[in-house]
Amino acid sequence: MAVIETSGLTKRYGETAAVEGLDLTVEGGTIYGFLGPNGAGKTTTMRLLTGLTRPSEGSATVAGVDVRERDRLGEQIGYAPDDPPLYEKLTAREQLAAVADVRGLDSGTKRERIPTLLDRFDLDVADDRIETYSKGMKQKTSVVQAVLHRPAVVFLDEPTGGLDPNAARTMKELLAELRAEGTTVFLSTHVLPVVEELADTVGLLYDGQLLAEDDPRALQQRLAGDSLEDAFVELTTEGAAADAAGRR
C-alpha cells in the first residue's frame, strides 16, 4: 500500500522551479533512496512532503494526510533534516523529553524509549548541552528525535553525514529495523553504498524532475554500470539527463 503519493508536485521560487511535476509512489514499510546531485531539489521535496514548504502546484499525501495539513501530518511523520533541528541550549536528554512532551507521548513511553535510543547511539554526552556537540553527535540526536514517537514515515536528509563508521553502521541497522517494524523510510543521501545496501527503491532527481526510479540492482543493470555510482554519474551527466528527461 502506498504511503507517500505525489502527483504533479511542483515548487517554484519566482521563475525558477525547484521541483517540477513530481510523481512519486512509495510503498509502506520500505526504504526509498532519494538521490540527486546538489541543487537537484531533494531538500525542497523533503520540505514539501513534511509540510514545511507549501507546493505551488500538484498534490501530495503522506500516510493518507494531505501535506497541506501540517498539524495532522506532524502526527504521522518524523523528520531529520540536514541541519539538525535542535535547541542548542538544551541537553540531548532535555531536547528529546521536550519533543516527546510536545508530541504528547506518555511518561512511560518516554522513559522507555529515550534512554534506549541514546544508548544505542552511544550518546554518552546526553547530559551536556547540545551546543558542545560535534556535527555527528547532533546528527544522532536529530535522528533519535525523528524516530522517538515511532512515526509511520521517517524523512531523513543525509543522516549519515558526519557520522563515524560505528555510528553509520548503527544508523543502517536502525533503518533496517524501522523497515522491519513497518515504518517507511524516505532517505536522501549522497552516500551511495548506503542506498545500494538498504534501499528497496531508488529515485533519482535531477533539476527538479524524477529521471529514474527503480530497484537499485535493476537500475544498475539497466544502465549497464558496475555500481549505483556509475548509474548515478551516467544519469546525471548533462546530455544523459536531457535524454532521460526527453524520454519521460
Added chain:
Amino acid sequence: MSESPDGSVTSTGQRPSLARSVFVVTRVTVAQLLRKQRSSPLLLATVVGFNCFVAAVLVGVTGDGAYHLGVALAESPASVGERVRRTALVAVVLVTVMQTLGAASDARARHRRLAFLTATSTAAVVAALLVRRVVAALVLFGPAIVATAAAFAVGAGTPVSAVSLGVGALWLLVASAVLTLPFGLVANWVVAGYDLSSNARVGLGAVVLGVFYLALFGRELVAATLGATPVAWAGDLLLLTVSGIGVSVPHAVAFAVGSVALVGLAGLACVRLATLTWYSDPVFGETDSADTDASVGSVETARGDENIDTGTRGPTGGTDGVQTAPVETFGASLRWACSPRTAALVALTWRRTRRTPKVLFYVYPSALVGVVMAEQLVLHGPFSPAMYPAVVGFAGATAVGSGFTLNPLGTEGDALPALLTSGAGSGRLVRAKALAAVLPGGPLVLGGVVGIGTALGSFPATVLLATLAYALALVTLAALCSQALGVHYPPDHEELLGGSVKVPNKSASLLYTVGMTAVALPGFAGIGQYALSGTFEPVVLFGGVGVSVAVACALAWLSYRHAVTRLDSYSVE
C-alpha cells in the same frame, strides 16, 4: 597556485601590501553596508527621513536654528560665537554617546570579519571597520551637517563661514566614530574575554543604558564641564572662517592637530585591542559562556533546582534512567493554565530563555522608555506622580511583548522545523508563546502598578482599578500582537546578539511600538487628565481607559487569529 617544474605545488600569489588589503576589505564592507541600505526601501526611507528631520531641526525650519544664528551674527557676533561653542559641545556629547553605543555592537568579531581575518591582516580589517563606521556616520548625519553649515552661511551672508562649520563638524563626526571604537573593543573584550555570568552581562547592559540616559538628559551639564577643557576648542575650529567672532586660531589649530593625533592613536589602539579580542577562545568557540551558567559541557541536567534523578543506564539501554522529569515538572505546575502539550512548550521556552537571557534584550529599551517617560512627564513634566502607575502599565506591557514573542519563529532557531513538524498545531504554539511571556511578565507589571499606586498613598481606588484594567489589557495585547507582527518577518532576519539569538526585525519592532502606543493613548489621556488636574472626572477617565481596554481586547483576539492563520500557512523557504 601553480605547479613547479619538480611537480610540487607552490603559491604564486604575492602578499598584498597593507594599503591594498585595506582597500579591498574596505571596498567589500562599505559595498555591503550601502547595498544593505539600498536593498531595503524601509531602511533607505528611514535614513532619508532621519536626515531630513535632523536637517530641518538644525537648519531652523522648526524653530531657531543655524539660519537664525547666521542672521543674528551681524547684530551680536560675540553671543552667536558663544551659542555655537555651547551647541558644538552638546553635539559632541550626544554624538559621542551614540557612537559609543554603536561601537560596542560594531566591534564584535562577527563572521564576515572572521572570514577576512583568515585572508588578511588584523590591521587591514580594523582599518576597514573604521572606514565603515565613518561612512555610516556620514550617511546618517553628513547631509544634515552640510545643510546646517549652508543655512548658517546664507543667514550670515558670508559663504566662507560655511567652510569651517561644515568641514569642522564633519571632522568631529569622523573623529568620534574612530575615537569611540576602542571602547567598543574593550567592552567586547570584557564581555567575551571574561567569564561574565548572565547576570553580570545584564547588569553591564543596564549600566550602559543608564550612562546613556544620564548623558542624554545631562548633556548641558556635561557640555558645561567640558567647556573648561581643550575639548571646548572644537568651537574655535568650527568658527575658524567666521569673521569678527573672536576665534582663537591657535586653539583651533591645536584642536585639529590634537584630534588628528588622537584619531591616529585610537587607530593603533584598535588594532591592538582587536588582536586581543577577536582571537580569544570565546570568539572562536562560539560557546557563550555567560549563557551557559559556567557549566557548558558538564553534566548539569538542571539537577538541584529541578530535583532530577539522572539515573543509570544498563548495558542495553535500560529504562531505569528517568531523565525526562525536567519538562514534566515544569509542565505539571502549569496544567492549571493550559493543556500538557501547551505546558511543555511554555516550559521549553522558559528553560531556553533562562539559559539565553539575552533573548530578552529588546525588553530593556522598553523599560528604558518607561524611565524616560517618567522623567519627562512627571519628574520634569507637568504631570503629578499619579501618572507613574500608567507609565509602568504601558512600558511594562510593551516590554512583555518585546522579548521572544516579537520574533516568535526566530527564537526557535535551528529547531524550528522540528517544532513545525511536531503536530503541535499553530494555535498551541501561539498560545504557548503568549503564556510564556504573560505568566511571568503580567504579575510583574500588575504588581508594579498596584505597588506604586499604593505607595502614592492618596491614589483613589477607582483610578487604581482603572489603571490596573488598562495594564492588564495592554499586557494581553502585547503578547499576542507582537506575535501577529513577528510571524510576518523572516525568522533569521538578523543576528545581532550572537549564538542562536535572533533579534526581531526592525520593521516588526517599529510597527509593534507604534501599535501599542496608539492603543494605549486614549487610556493614557484619561489617566493623564487626573494626573494633570488632580480632579477625578469619571467620563474622561473611564472613557479613555475603556476605549483602550476595548480596543486592546479586540486587537488581542484578532492578533491571535491572525498569528495562527499566518503560522498555518508559514512556509520554510
